[in-house]
Amino acid sequence: MDGRTEFRFDPLAVQTPCCVVDEGLLKANLELLASVRERAGCKVLLALKCFSMFSTFPLLATALDGVCASSPHEARLGREEFAPHGGGEIHTFAAGYSEADIRSLCHTSDHLVFNSFAQLARFRPLVAELAGAQGRTIELGIRINPEHSEGAVPVYDPCAPGSRLGVRRAQFDAQHNQVGLDGVTGLHWHNLCEQDADCLERTIAAVEAGFADVLPRMRYVNFGGGHHITRPGYDVDLLVSLIIRFKERWGVEVYLEPGEAVALNAGFLVTTVLDVVQADLPVVIMDSAVPCHMPDVIEMPYRPHVVGSGEAGEKAWTCRIGGPSCLAGDVAGEYSFDAPLETGDRLVFTDMAIYSMVKTNTFNGIQLPGIALFTPQTGEVATLRRFGYQDFRNRLS
Ligand SMILES: Cc1ncc(COP(=O)(O)O)c(C=O)c1O
Known part of the structure; x- marks a missing residue:
């Protein structure tokens, strides 16, 4: 399976925003690293x-x-x-x-x-x-x-x-x-x-x-x-x-x-569409803020992949995807889908285990993403951690 484009869990099984790590994909990476360690x-x-x-x-x-x-x-x-x-x-x-x-x-x-x-x-x-x-x-x-x-x-x-x-x-x-x-x-x-x-x-x-x-x-x-x-x-x-x-x-x-x-490619960020506003093009507002949950997208910068999407213009409906914060640049990028996205749809961003959980912040008081682990053998997605108001407040005085 190509971890860049596929996920094997039910995105409806988590409260969003949530970072879901696939233990099977992690194990596959570890097997390769263990073989390097052994051979070299x-x-x-x-x-x-x-x-x-x-x-x-x-x-x-x-x-x-x-x-x-x-x-x-x-x-x-x-x-x-x-x-x-x-x-x-x-x-x-x-x-x-x-x-x-x-x-x-x-x-x-x-x-x-x-x-x-x-x-x-x-x-x-x-x-x-x-x-x-x-x-x-x-x-x-x-x-x-x-x-x-x-x-x-x-x-x-x-x-x-x-x-x-x-x-x-x-x-x-x-x-x-x-x-x-x-x-x-x-x-x-x-x-x-x-x-x-x-x-x-x-x-x-x-x-x-x-x-x-x-x-x-x-x-x-x-x-x-x-x-x-x-x-x-x-x-x-x-x-x-x-x-x-x-x-x-x-x-x-x-x-x-x-x-x-x-x-690498072992984690996903699951978000929910909150609204679709019309600007120069349709703009999807999701419940994940790019500067808070994927700051590398802005820092590096790069365009994260969303499962099921194509490049702008490639599929029937093109939109921009952004977050709920005040930052004008709270934008993941432009994407196309087979059909228009609607409020309540789940969006799954790929390759979100690395430099993601470790970099999140609560700018604008934005909710931190939960952390979940998917175990392929059982098909279970276990939510290990949810964050709330106290996590925001505890960083301040
Ligand atoms: C000293 C040092 N070691 C290891 C790493 C890990 O690098 P990577 O995640 O790209 O493998 C970094 C990344 O900045 C680093 O600065």
Whole structure:
């Protein structure tokens, strides 16, 4: 089944707006990731920034080695909800940490990756002290900037000019000479976004050209996220051979930390048509606000797919679909359908598990979408969470 265009649950079974994750589609992604992990002999972490639906963590933990977090809160979620289900390594990277962050992370993380030698020098003694007090080891890593862009959208390109992410080679020597690499066992980079293995191949070449003297001093190298492994057509064989060859050349362990690939095409946002108004063209108003429930549509930007729709003009009836908020740009895009949509119709947006639940907000006091899980074996859609007024109010004072 093509997860982009099909759903197998009854959209009338949920109160809208609601994000429905199909456990079967999630499992299919996990099987592919588990095969990469096994064939390449690498570790695969879930990037929580993309998908943090913790009720699925017991399932995810059967196939993944742990999570990567971007903050103390994500690291705590990983420690409390993922790690108990096995194999739960918690890796954390942030562009900057406060002392309070480090004190918290030392109770939740196994690996701390720094964005600069200054932060490494400042916090290395504190990490050693706090880890020692707990009788455990916290590995340290440094993020490098490979200075190799793969044509990603600039806002998602950590190697774009002026990027604050990762130490560039020119700065590496001077800073490293002062601070040293004592205790640093990992090298981390992240430069891809929804890309194929050929982009990784060129990135590896850039890193090997720039950091050949550093790589042999590492125990592990983390290739970051952005590997679109579960997208149909992704060159899995090339990925596997790149990892195997890298490990052989440098004698290191390799980590991947995909977000999208874990839950790609595994979730849907179900909404209801509230009204159809006539503007220059018919405009459908649904009960989901694009800036609140699918902010990436505006940020990236992109046009999400609606099941049963075509491009504008392709089918008999063309309309624009937008939400109930005040924002003029609260618009998902223009679509066509075989017949006009009517109040009460359900609209099902595809690929809404990734960078969706984690990014929702309550601008305009808009109702947050519920969270549901569809289990194909039983045909049941279980609503796991509904949100209400208190969730809106609790974020304010
Ligand atoms: C450091 C890091 N790791 C992993 C990821 C996950 O990327 P993706 O969801 O595209 O696989 C990101 C995304 O921004 C990231 O910044």
